[in-house]
Amino acid sequence: xxxxxxxxIPSIRKEYEQHGVRGFYEQFGDAYRNPHEAAIRLALHxxxxxxxxxxxxxxxxxxxxxxxxxxxxxxxxxxxxxxDPYTAEAYRARTGRxxxxxxxxxxxxxxxxxxPYSLIVCSFALHLLPASRLPVLAYQLHRLAPALxxxxxxxxxxxxxxxxxxxxxxIVVARVRARLYRSVNP
Numbered sequence: 001x002x003x004x005x006x007x008x009i010p011s012i013r014k015e016y017e018q019h020g021v022r023g024f025y026e027q028f029g030d031a032y033r034n035p036h037e038a039a040i041r042l043a044l045h046x047x048x049x050x051x052x053x054x055x056x057x058x059x060x061x062x063x064x065x066x067x068x069x070x071x072x073x074x075x076x077x078x079x080x081x082x083x084d085p086y087t088a089e090a091y092r093a094r095t096g097r098x099x100x101x102x103x104x105x106x107x108x109x110x111x112x113x114x115x116p117y118s119l120i121v122c123s124f125a126l127h128l129l130p131a132s133r134l135p136v137l138a139y140q141l142h143r144l145a146p147a148l149x150x151x152x153x154x155x156x157x158x159x160x161x162x163x164x165x166x167x168x169x170x171i172v173v174a175r176v177r178a179r180l181y182r183s184v185n186p
Contacts, residue, residue, distance in 0.1 A: 039173060041071040041074075042176075043174070043177075044072075047169075047171055051168075053119055053149070055118065057079045057118045058072055058117060059081050059083065059121070060072070060082045061122040062084050063084045064087050064090065066090070066094040069082055069097065070095060080097070082097055082100070083099060085103045104129055107140055107141070108137040115144060116145070118146070119148070126150055134159075135160075138164060142184070145183065147182055149181075151177070153175065165182070168180045
C-alpha cells in the first residue's frame with residue numbers, strides 16, 4: 001500500500017504516456033515542478049558530502065524548475081548555468097536565473113563545446129533520452145567537464161567508458177539514484 005505522500009505525487013509517467021515526453025514539457029513546462037524534489041535535494045546533498053567534486057562552475061542540465069540549482073545554492077555554489085528547452089519560465093520564477101533553451105540534440109551536436117565546467121548535474125532527464133542518442137550526448141558532455149552527477153529514478157541510464165565516462169560511485173536516497181561519473185581521457 002502506498003503511503004499518503006506517495007499518493008499525492010502526480011504520475012508524470014502517465015502524462016508522458018498521454019502527451020509524449022516532448023509534448024508534456026511543451027504543454028506544461030512553464031509550470032513544471034518535479035514531485036520528487038525533496039528526494040533529489042537529499043540525494044544531491046548526500047552525494048556531495050561524500051564525493052570530492054569541484055563546484056566552481058556547474059552546468060544544471062535539464063534544469064527543470066531549478067531543483068538542482070536551489071540545492072547547489074544551499075551548498076554555497078554560485079556559478080551555475082541552467083539549460084532546459086522547455087522549463088525556462090519555471091526555472092526563472094524559482095531561481096531568478098535565465099535557463100538557456102538548448103536541447104540534448106543541440107548539445108550532442110556541439111552547442112556547448114567551448115564551455116568548460118567543473119561539474120555537470122543532470123536530474124531526472126537522461127533516462128528519457130532514446131538509447132541511440134545517449135552515446136553522442138555523453139561523449140560531448142565528457143568534453144565539457146571532468147565530473148558528471150546523474151540523478152535518476154531508474155537503473156538507467158548507465159554511461160560507458162567508451163562514451164567518455166567511468167562510474168565512480170552510486171548512492172540511493174529515497175529511491176533516487178545519484179551516480180558520480182568521472183571523465184576518462186579520450
